[in-house]
Amino acid sequence: MNDNSGHHWSFDYNYGAQNPQFAQELIGTLREYYAETTACDTRIGQTFTHVYNILPNYWRGYGGGANEELSIGTAIIERNKDNGFWNYSVHYENTTSGENLRMQFRCSAKHYRSLTDSWRIDARNSGDDKYAELRCEGYLVEDSEVRLRINGNEILAGTVDASAKLTCNWALFDVIPALAQTIRESDDGVDLVLLEDLEQLRPKSRLGFLESIQTPFPLDGYYLYGAGLLPSYWWLDTHGDIVIASTFFETLVLKEKIGENA
Amino acid sequence: MNERPNILFINTDQHSWDAISAYGNPYLHTPNIDTLHRNGTSFRQSYCTDPVCAAARSSWATGLYTSETGVPFNGGHLHPETPDLGQVLSDGGYQAFHCGKWHVPGRDVRESFQTLYYGQRNIGAGGAAYYDSASTHAVADFLTNYDSDKPFYLQIGYVDPHDVCEYLHNHEEKRIPNPVEQGIVSEDALPPLPENFDYDARETVLHRVCRRVDDALIHAAILKGVRDWDELHWRYLRWNYYRFIEKVDAEIGRVLALLRETSLHHKTLIIFSADHGEACGSHQMFQKFTLYEESIRVPFIVACLGDGVLIEKDRFDETHFVSGVDLFPTVCDYASIDVPEGLQGSSLRPLAEGKDVPGRDYAxxxxxxxxxxxxxxxxxxxxxxxxxxxxxxxxxxxxxxxxxxxxxxxxxxxxxxxxxxxxxxxxxxxxxxxxxxxxxxxxxxxxxxxxxxxxxxxxxxxxxxxxxxxxxxx
CATH class of the missing domain: 3.30.1120 (Arylsulfatase, C-terminal domain)
Incomplete structure (x- = not known):
């Protein structure tokens, strides 16, 4: 625990005068989420959606000014099951970078949510610069070569062992709940290959169990760690939802869930 | 037929000269910066003009030392009449582009360069996690669409590994268990303490007042936090620093891959450097702002991935001293553009071409x-x-x-x-x-x-x- 706000160090970014609303915003978002999910039936068709509030871990100019909201955007993870696969559509909007990402990919229905043959990223910049948009399509060739095609130009993003468990960081919101028991029972965690934001290959990544906490809610903590990655911390609630995902620079806090994980 | 090369200046932020795997550092993996080294000349005696972002960058932009630019620290303000590289290159017939971090207070980057990407909230000191990937996207869009007859100059300002500063701020007011306590890594996975962790306390008054005393002028709150660190915390700082570098190396990798794929690499000169270094535990110090080697010595590579620009490749230059003021005249030399009067630096082109010419014997x-x-x-x-x-x-x-x-x-x-x-x-x-x-x-x-x-x-x-x-x- 931190002497500052009393919350776990992995998501305590009150950070003096620079980021004084962080804990209040984080806990407020979660309280509202729990109040609303228990109050109504949120099941809608076959689509299952998580909506996260993005909080900057460090105020220093990354969020707005003193009079602006702390939140710097929204991440929406939408998926539906179709023919034995999960189709994902992720919308990540960041008002600091000005870049909005739409990522679409398909995964196997197994616990590791392995990426299948192809995926797509549509990036848009809302800033006042020459870069306006970019489309990137990704391919898995012969289960080992990760290739990206950008405006007709194809590059090799890396190679993976055909037997490796290749998944995307945005699928971890489902992988961690599915593998929670396995991770907890493993001394060394579970290995996987991550394709971060569907572009950056992180071949030696690992999920491990951190600890359980009771405050502010009963949560189990997991970490993601690996080559080229700063550790990130993922907190799973008793309903099987990742409610806090804190990477090095930002913290995603669950604010809405639509549908139920089948 | 255009004979002048395109010029790509890739810069990282807070990147010490030795934090590159091709230079023998076993604690990180930088395959893409290594590629630049193999395709160019690495100047090993390379120094920034001033170990802090805005000051060092004001020298890149003007070819002047920081007591001349008006930016002798981060809160400076560039003298308004001083010409900058973007203006000179544009006047000389180049298309001058900027992408990413600029941080030269007093000069609006959008007035001197065409900006590919500069953030919705303009990029300030840090924030690699928000900006670096978007910068790569912007450069990817640019490289795959460039069809002008004019040569281009493009400077890409990556923010990492500067985010190590935020890692340090995170320790100001809370105790974070070291990763061995967290169970994330074993102790033997962490780099060792630097050999110069202990230091000679007979330092300048300026150094003591800025960086050592309880109410230090610069980042006293971090200083207070790290005083409680044990050895593993210092080693974990180093471990994290190297991860930030690996992240930015991966961004550079995508740029280099697209440069090759678009065939622009044959006629594109690449310069790679950093604004300043990172103490990373040496002399029990963190960040920059000091005149120790880790803070002031930076990588400087002149490279070409193809054969269209004459460069001595896969070579270390261990003898010639290089300064941040040399960027401006070097770029202008390759661009065949006269430099403004009064510049302090010298072109590194003859040295990069392997010519036996006298260079500066000090920094x-x-x-x-x-x-x-x-x-x-x-x-x-x-x-x-x-x-x-x-x-x-x-x-x-x-x-x-x-x-x-x-x-x-x-x-x-x-x-x-x-x-x-x-x-x-x-x-x-x-x-x-x-x-x-x-x-x-x-x-x-x-x-x-x-x-x-x-x-x-x-x-x-x-x-x-x-x-x-x-x-x-x-």
């Missing part, structure tokens, strides 16, 4: 307005100017009578700078030689009075603290 570095250093082949001399009794806001120098304390290191016998020889009478002549070199260099500078109120306030406040220390604590 001159300024720091925190009053700090000065001269690095020669064997010795390094660090000194400071005492604050003036009445501040006139003209950056100090050259005036040996106003020197304060000094540090002198033998770079051959003590590369970690752990033994200050300045008070050893056996080294009086060496110290005098270094002082003379420093004063001769300073005599060449066109120092300008600081007129902007914001940096004047900083000079006044810092000057008061320094005067007080000299009077009461020294």
């Amino acid at each position: 001159y570095i300024e720091s925190n307005y009053w700090g000065r250093s001269i690095v020669t082949g064997q010795y390094k001399y660090v000194t400071e100017y005492k604050p003036k009794a009445t501040e006139d806001f003209l950056p100090p120098g050259p005036d040996a009578t106003q020197f304060g304390l000094a540090q002198l290191f033998d770079r051959h016998d003590d590369p970690g700078e752990t033994k200050n020889l300045a008070e050893d009478t056996a080294y009086n002549e060496v110290a005098k030689m270094c002082q003379d070199k420093l004063l001769r260099q300073e005599a060449k500078l066109h120092r300008q009075q600081i007129v902007h109120p914001s940096p004047k306030r900083i000079i006044s406040n810092w000057g008061d603290r320094l005067r007080s220390y000299w009077q009461h604590d020294k």
Whole structure:
């Protein structure tokens, strides 16, 4: 625990005068989420959606000014099951970078949510610069070569062992709940290959169990760690939802869930 | 037919000269910067002009030292009449583009360059996690669509590994268990403490007041936090620092891959450098702002992935001294554009082409307005100017009578700078030689009075603290 706000160090970014609303915003978002999910039936068709509030871990100019909201955007993870696969559509909007990402990919229905043959990223910049948009399509060739095609130009993003468990960081919101028991029972965690934001290959990544906490809610903590990655911390609630995902620079806090994980 | 090359200046932020795997560092993996080294010349005696972002970048932008630019620290303000590289290149027929971090206060990057990407909230000091990937997207869009007959100059300012600063801020007010306690890594996975973790406390007053005393002028809150660190915390800082570098290396990798794929690589000169380094535990110090090697010495690679630009490849230049002021004339040399009068730097083109030409035999570095250093082949001399009794806001120098304390290191016998020889009478002549070199260099500078109120306030406040220390604590 931190002497500052009393919350776990992995998501305590009150950070003096620079980021004084962080804990209040984080806990407020979660309280509202729990109040609303228990109050109504949120099941809608076959689509299952998580909506996260993005909080900057460090105020220093990354969020707005003193009079602006702390939140710097929204991440929406939408998926539906179709023919034995999960189709994902992720919308990540960041008002600091000005870049909005739409990522679409398909995964196997197994616990590791392995990426299948192809995926797509549509990036848009809302800033006042020459870069306006970019489309990137990704391919898995012969289960080992990760290739990206950008405006007709194809590059090799890396190679993976055909037997490796290749998944995307945005699928971890489902992988961690599915593998929670396995991770907890493993001394060394579970290995996987991550394709971060569907572009950056992180071949030696690992999920491990951190600890359980009771405050502010009963949560189990997991970490993601690996080559080229700063550790990130993922907190799973008793309903099987990742409610806090804190990477090095930002913290995603669950604010809405639509549908139920089948 | 256009014969002038495209020029790509890729810069990272807070990247020490030795944090590259091709240079033998076993604690990180930088395959893409390694590719640049294999395709170019790495200047190993490369120094920034001033170990802080805005100051060092003002030198890149102008070819001047920081007592000339108006930006002797992060809160400076570029003198309005000073021409910058973007303006000179545009006047010379280049398309001058900028992407990512700029951080030259007093000059709107959008007025000097065409900006590919500069953030919705303009990029300030840090925030690699928000900006670097978007910068790569912007460059990818640019490279895959470029169809002008004009050659381009593109500078890409990646923010990482500067985010290590935020890692440190995170320790200001809370205790974070080290990763061994967390169960994330085993102790043997962490890099060791640097060999120069212990230091000689006989430092300049400027250094003590800015970085060592309880109420240090720069980042006292971090200083307070790290005082509680054990050895594993310091080693974990190093481990994290290397991860930030691996992240930015991966971004560079995508740019290089697309450069090749678009066939622009044959006629594109690539320069890679960093604005300053990172102490990363050396001398029990963090970040930059000091005149120790880890803070001031940076990578500088001149490369070409194809055969269209003559470069000596896969080569270390261990002897010629390179400074941040050399970027401007080097770019202009390759672009066949005359440089403005009064620039301090020299073109590195002949050296990159492998020609046997005399180069600079020392590096001159300024720091925190009053700090000065001269690095020669064997010795390094660090000194400071005492604050003036009445501040006139003209950056100090050259005036040996106003020197304060000094540090002198033998770079051959003590590369970690752990033994200050300045008070050893056996080294009086060496110290005098270094002082003379420093004063001769300073005599060449066109120092300008600081007129902007914001940096004047900083000079006044810092000057008061320094005067007080000299009077009461020294």
